[in-house]
Amino acid sequence: MAATDPIIEMRNAKVTYDDGETFVLDDVSLAVERGEVVGVVGESGSGKSMLASAMLDAIPDPGLLSGEILYHKDDGTTVDVLELSQEELRQFRWEEIAMVFQGAMSSFNPTMKIGGHFKETLKAHDAHVTEGMAFARELLSDLYLDPERVLDSYPHELSGGMQQRALIALSLVLEPNVLVMDEPTAALDLLMQRSILMLLQELQEKYDLTMVFITHDLPLVAALADRMAVMYAFDLIEVASQDQLISNSGHPYTRALLNSTPNLDAPLEEMRAIEGQSPAPINVPSGCSYAPRCPLATDKCRSEDPPFYDTGEGHLASCHHWQQARDEITLNFDAGDTGPVDESAANTVDEPVDPETVDNTEDEP
């Protein structure tokens, strides 16, 4: 599946602190297609928030962002995000790409009514206030909120779930093409999280949005995402369609992550935690960063950083032993019927593409 119409292309994005001593984003490339929902999954400290900030060139000081971030506008022109001036960047954020953070309470000004936030945003971007407020009301009702009541409330007068939905409405009021969300539901209870996900899906269809949803909660985002990307130790380690990633993942970490997730159907005795800890930004091991925790690790893994192997149909996994991982690390849940496509595709398409896989077994100790 070749990239057809990407809206954001991130190429070799790198974020460093301390004069290049500390990497918090290590050479990440990711293309987001127009109109798709990408779920980015990673543990705390894996660099997933940095990925979101990098898309808007909003890395907290004194971090340094290098690489290339291209944004393809609807009219066919391309913007190099890292070349924008401060003023252009201010316009670009919110009007083209909007961002929602976790904890709505800290995004709102506690002394200003919700309606005031909408008006201020519209004015700051020279938008038509009356028309904009009409759209704001529509967005709020799309999110199952009572527009008049919410606009006339102070943030603390709303429940956490209502605040977070009001914040999503606010982020969409300037009709951006892309919505980047960093743990937008983290502080809420599960029922509200799922409800918000359902609403996001409706918004995505109604307004043709492209969404990047960043979270540590893999099963949560699986309900929404078309494509998923898994981060480990400041780099993406697997990118695949939602059903491929869940039923046929090729990276041992992804498989361990899936197996460690409590869910209602997995047999209890097979659920288990991942051994060990993910590395700190200063001590990323050479070779594959997951090798110290990986049951399949060989000498090759410890010395040679695995590139992205194409395991078929655009399913990328950065593991030297992706085939072995599929065979030997069994998944403890029933992913459901995904059709016969994946297995055959995986075995016929990739081997010619990827000569590396032939060596797999020779590295066994």
Added chain:
Amino acid sequence: MSKSEITETNRRNEGDAPLISLDNVEVHFEKDQGLLDFFEEPETVNAVDGISLDIEENDVLALVGESGCGKSTLGKTTIGLQRPTGGTVRYRGQDIWAAKDGRGEVDIPFSEIRSSLQIIHQDPGSSLNPNQKIVDILATPIKQTHPNIGVNERRERIYSLLERVGMNPAADFADRYPHQLSGGEQQRVALSRALLMNPDLILADEAISALDVSLRVEMMDLMLDLQEDFDTSFVFISHDLSNARYFAEHGDGRIGVMYLGELVEVGPAEQLIEEPGHPYTNVLRWATPDLSLHAADASKPPMRKIDIPDPVNPPSGCRFHTRCPEAREACRESCPALTGDDAHRTACFRSQPDHEYWESLELVD
């Protein structure tokens, strides 16, 4: 019955009295008032209403429900941290609050009850004193339970417990301050501190919710292992049904579902999840992320409204009738009691085949 008769029956029952017995417990809070509403009736929040429940030795009870359903208040009432505004809470037959006030004949002093019932909080970082080393934090409970133990033996006990909870090398961890530990390690220290009091019951109030998904199973396993070693019961509070299931099923316990202060269903974990009796349990099931691909798409929730009603003015009749997809006139008029066999009870008219509910009209919004 006079007071002396009551204590008499308690004495007789002491051998087989449940560890904790809640009888028709209610907790109502008065809302804080501003200066200007001084003359108005204070608003009350019915956090917990009419709950009766027994907890046995080595028992596991998982309480689930959305934010604001009263599960934490019920948990705190169970361990004697919150005084109920109605009903009684007994510890081995002794009314906890009668012991506290010195009413009647007190068989078990309040201090003994208090130290037998422990709590682990959601945020371990703020429940540990930041100015004390781990060794000092853990020495406090030992000094209280075993005042005659010398410094060296105390240290030995702390080290062996730290090793038991997976913090190796113990000597290294013991000399650290709480901020030098990760969230998971802090929670292990909080758990160790609770265990050093030799408790009969530990309340784990969202104790794993702040941890990464991948660490939750590990923490639950640890708690369950220690339950066997230390012979404690657990009340495990979570908004996540899959965690509640994991914990309750492994500990061979029950799940209790709360809605707006009331217990709407209680039963053995697997049975409650496989055959939910209450429509609200079904909603929680829907909200639980599932890795099977059939269920993965964000479908409509099986309820009519997303937001929970205001607990100051809870709906009449069955409190869930304003959101319930199955609600009929009868649900607005009268409140269903918990019915069913001893193990699995449900508060819904639908579990009673000959109830007038089936004849009444459906509610529409």
